[in-house]
Amino acid sequence: MEFLGRKSDLQVGLFHPVDTRLTYTFASGVPMAHRCFNVNLAGGSMLDLGPYTLLPALLYLYHSPANELSEPENVVGTMLKAETGVDLSTTISLDFPKIQGKAVCESVCVRVEKATVH
Secondary structure, eight states: OEETTEEOOOOOOOOOEEEEEEEEEEETTSOTTSGGGOGGGTOSHHHHHHHHHHHHHIIIIITOGGGTTOOOEEEEEEEEEOTTSSEEEEEEEEEEGGGTEEEEEEEEEEEESOOOOO
16 A cells, blocks of 8 residues: 555454534524424434534444444433424434444534633
């Protein structure tokens, strides 16, 4: 294998861990009636961001040739719920034992009182 003009006997193996996190940050002035915080308007982090966090797990682990399209096992999810009923944060963990792969996918919607840019 050649990398950056240097020859090496290093072999690239399978990519097993996948960690994804997407966050929407809202200023404190955004009302809880906003669509993202409204259960009647399909709000919540999982519906808005969740599919984008799961995509890398599906591309790299589920569709890995060594996995042979084996479904994930031990799928676990946790959620932090807002007073409006939507999820502010959802984390999904998927295990792919055939390739010893694991994905942790998180979506988060947060409201901040003050933001400081450094």
